[in-house]
Structures are given as C-alpha cells and as structure tokens.
Amino acid sequence: MALHSSSIDLDFDRRHLWHPYTSITAPLPVYPVCGASDVFLELEDGRRLVDGMSSWWAAIHGYNHPVLNRAIVTQLQRMSHVMFGGLTHEPAVTLAKQLVALTPEPLQKLFFSDSGSVAVEVAIKMALQYWAALGQTPKNRLLTVRSGYHGDTFAAMSVCDPVTGMHSLFKGVMPEHYFAEAPAPRFYEPCQEEDMADLRQRLERHHREIAAVIIEPIVQGAGGMRFYSPHYLCRLRELCDDYKVLLIFDEIATGFGRTGKMFALEHAAVVPDILCVGKALTGGYMTLAATLTTETVAEAICSGNPGLFMHGPTFMANPLACAVASANIRLLCSYDWQAAVQRLEFGLRQGLEPCRDSCNVADVRVLGGIGVVELHHPVDMGIIQKQFVDKGVWVRPFGRLVYLMPPYIIRDKELIQLTTAVCDVVESIS
Numbered sequence: 279m280a281l282h283s284s285s286i287d288l289d290f291d292r293r294h295l296w297h298p299y300t301s302i303t304a305p306l307p308v309y310p311v312c313g314a315s316d317v318f319l320e321l322e323d324g325r326r327l328v329d330g331m332s333s334w335w336a337a338i339h340g341y342n343h344p345v346l347n348r349a350i351v352t353q354l355q356r357m358s359h360v361m362f363g364g365l366t367h368e369p370a371v372t373l374a375k376q377l378v379a380l381t382p383e384p385l386q387k388l389f390f391s392d393s394g395s396v397a398v399e400v401a402i403k404m405a406l407q408y409w410a411a412l413g414q415t416p417k418n419r420l421l422t423v424r425s426g427y428h429g430d431t432f433a434a435m436s437v438c439d440p441v442t443g444m445h446s447l448f449k450g451v452m453p454e455h456y457f458a459e460a461p462a463p464r465f466y467e468p469c470q471e472e473d474m475a476d477l478r479q480r481l482e483r484h485h486r487e488i489a490a491v492i493i494e495p496i497v498q499g500a501g502g503m504r505f506y507s508p509h510y511l512c513r514l515r516e517l518c519d520d521y522k523v524l525l526i527f528d529e530i531a532t533g534f535g536r537t538g539k540m541f542a543l544e545h546a547a548v549v550p551d552i553l554c555v556g557k558a559l560t561g562g563y564m565t566l567a568a569t570l571t572t573e574t575v576a577e578a579i580c581s582g583n584p585g586l587f588m589h590g591p592t593f594m595a596n597p598l599a600c601a602v603a604s605a606n607i608r609l610l611c612s613y614d615w616q617a618a619v620q621r622l623e624f625g626l627r628q629g630l631e632p633c634r635d636s637c638n639v640a641d642v643r644v645l646g647g648i649g650v651v652e653l654h655h656p657v658d659m660g661i662i663q664k665q666f667v668d669k670g671v672w673v674r675p676f677g678r679l680v681y682l683m684p685p686y687i688i689r690d691k692e693l694i695q696l697t698t699a700v701c702d703v704v705e706s707i708s
C-alpha cells in the first residue's frame with residue numbers, strides 16, 4: 279500500500295492514534311478511506327472496496343444514502359443538539375414512537391444513550407434499581423452465558439465471555455458475575471432439557487442474588503458468531519419467570535433485520551423485560567442506542583428510592599442521531615427488507631458453501647444477512663487484511679472467524695465478489 283502518497287497524515291495516525299484493539303507502539307497498517315457510497319469504501323489511492331462488514335453491523339443501507347443524508351441535513355439546519363434534561367424534541371419523540379411500535383408490545387418505556395455499551399450499562403442499572411426498589415437488595419448480580427459479547431465498558435465487559443472478554447486483565451476491579459455454558463443447540467436444532475441443565479442449576483443455586491440474565495438472542499456475535507436455537511430462548515424465559523429473575527436481551531448487533539426478523543427475539547416469540555438496541559438503529563450514520571423496558575420494571579424503579587432512574591448522558595437523544603435513526607427505520611419499513619435479507623442469505627449460502635471443502639475450514643454457517651467461515655486456526659491479520667484489500671473487498675476477520683454481513687442493498691455482483699474473495703483467501707492460507 280502506498281502509505282506515503284496519502285493526504286491523510288498516516289505517520290501521525292500511526293504515532294498518536296489508537297485504533298480498536300491495537301498496539302500504538304507496533305500498529306498494523308490502516309487503510310485511508312476518503313469516501314463511502316452505496317456498498318463501496320473508497321480508498322485514497324483510488325481503489326474501491328466492496329464492504330462486507332456494514333461498519334460492524336451498522337450500515338444496513340450502505341453509505342451516502344440520499345434519504346438518510348437528507349434527514350440529517352434537514353435536522354442540522356434546525357438544531358444539531360440540545361440537552362435532554364428538562365427539554366424534549368420532535369426527533370426523539372418520533373423515534374421513540376417508532377421503536378415502541380416496532381418492538382414487542384410490553385416494551386413501552388425507553389431510554390436513549392450514546393452507544394451499545396452504554397445501553398447495556400443502562401439495562402444493568404435498570405435491573406439493579408428494579409430489585410432495589412422492591413427491597414430485594416441481595417439481587418445485585420447477573421447471570422449470562424459463555425461466548426457472549428456486550429461491549430467494552432466495565433459493566434458490559436463483566437458479562438462478556440470470561441476467557442475472550444478481558445476478565446483476567448481487570449480481575450479484582452471488575453464486578454464478578456455467574457456464567458453458564460454457551461447455548462449448545464444450533465439454530466435449527468431443538469433444545470433438550472440437558473441443554474438447559476447448567477443454566478438451571480446456576481439459577482437454582484443463586485437466584486436470590488441474581489437480578490437478571492443477559493444474553494444476545496439467537497446470535498452470539500463478537501464472542502464467536504454462534505447461531506443457537508430459538509427453543510433455548512423459550513426455555514430461558516420460563517426459567518427466568520420460575521426463579522424471579524429479569525431477562526435482558528442485547529439486540530445491539532441483531533436488531534433491525536439482520537437475522538431475517540426485525541428483531542432476533544421474533545424467531546422465538548419471546549419478550550424480554552429489558553431490550554437493548556443500537557448499531558443499525560441509525561443505519562450506521564451516528565452513534566445512538568436505546569434501552570427499552572416494560573411498564574412493570576419502569577414503575578417499580580420509580581416507586582423506589584430515589585424514585586428516579588439514575589442515568590443521564592450529555593448527548594442523550596441527540597437530535598441529529600434521532601432524526602437519521604427515524605429516517606432509517608422509515609426507509610427499512612418502506613421496502614421488502616425481508617426479501618432483501620433472504621436474498622442475502624441465499625447468496626451467502628451459495629457463495630460460502632465451497633469453503634467447506636478447504637482443509638483450513640472447521641465450519642460454514644449462514645443466518646439471514648450473516649455468513650461465517652470458521653477456521654481451524656486464528657488468522658494472521660496483517661497478511662489476510664491485505665489479501666482482502668488486494669481483491670477489492672473489505673472483510674475484517676477476528677481470531678478464527680472470517681465473516682460477512684454486507685449492507686442489505688448489496689447486488690448479486692458485489693456479493694459474489696465478496697464470497698469469492700473469502701473462498702479464495704481462506705483456501706490460500708498455508
């Protein structure tokens with residue numbers, strides 16, 4: 279890559295800027311992007327990459343979309359931001375109405391925050407304040423499953439997989455919670471009683487201390503890209519009810535159609551007590567997330583001491599973010615997005631299936647707009663990233679996982695370019 283020809287000061291970037299999960303003393307190269315439109319990222323050296331990542335689940339309608347651009351420009355000319363304490367505005371109320379209408383009926387009360395991790399913090403606080411308000415102060419721990427990922431802030435991190443989720447690094451500082459085995463039955467498999475045994479035993483033993491179970495419904499994302507059985511969620515809901523424990527669904531990655539349903543919880547028709555959404559909420563334009571809960575939880579929180587929900591970020595319900603999120607949801611609902619995601623699923627299945635023949639590959643799995651090729655060994659990021667860029671695609675593997683979640687608007691030609699690149703690169707690993 280011709281780093282020296284960039285008008286972006288890449289040398290400054292390398293010396294001063296941290297990128298996600300990187301060393302600042304020995305950074306891998308980063309690729310300077312000067313534009314993005316439709317499903318393409320435009321590199322400074324003129325190359326155009328087909329985007330296979332939707333900027334980490336977010337850009338479901340691709341980039342530079344005229345409808346989303348218009349929404350944000352129109353809002354910008356009215357006001358870009360005002361504090362949400364003591365004030366309100368149309369973009370927040372409109373978006374809240376859309377989210378309440380789109381999510382299961384009992385989820386009526388909503389809190390906006392700035393990122394997915396914060397939405398998870400808010401969800402955890404809601405669960406803790408709920409039990410405290412009911413006088414059940416010992417209920418202040420969480421139960422979750424292994425292979426989960428919920429974000430990088432402290433409370434969110436404390437419910438990520440304990441092995442891959444930095445727990446040893448922050449031991450003694452981070453709250454310690456209970457972990458059950460990761461859901462074993464795959465998406466199309468039934469869930470047997472023994473599949474729930476570990477979780478049930480932990481609930482049986484510790485339910486008096488457990489405020490909530492938190493889980494990513496159907497798809498465990500950054501913790502392993504695992505797809506599990508909807509029946510597991512049905513059983514989980516029953517167990518939470520039996521043991522008087524709240525259920526939190528983290529749909530930050532899966533929300534807004536990615537799994538083929540508007541929300542992954544619809545595969546199981548299970549309603550949580552608290553739901554987190556983010557990422558694709560704004561179509562990838564701005565950072566915004568929301569935590570929804572039921573009247574029961576909200577009323578209990580506000581009946582206790584101090585009678586308030588104790589959170590309030592500076593940029594809460596940012597009008598630009600709310601306006602673009604609102605336009606993004608309208609856009610999503612204006613076309614047959616289910617057909618688009620089905621077409622994506624079909625293309626990913628067909629295109630990635632040949633990877634199975636490679637001796638480097640342990641598994642290939644596809645659900646909705648998510649295609650995963652699991653390898654036997656972790657990739658060398660420096661090498662594999664360049665190989666993908668050289669093939670004109672943007673694919674960012676992690677560990678043993680090479681995965682695609684392209685924008686829903688991708689055409690067959692570019693989808694084939696993505697899946698062919700994955701098959702070729704995976705096959706070439708020596």
Ligand SMILES: Cc1ncc(COP(=O)(O)O)c(C=O)c1O
Pocket residue numbers: 334393394395396398427428429430494499500528529530531532556557
């Ligand atoms: C399921 C899930 N929860 C929470 C988060 C954290 O979101 P954010 O990166 O916006 O803080 C992520 C991000 O990847 C996620 O996939």
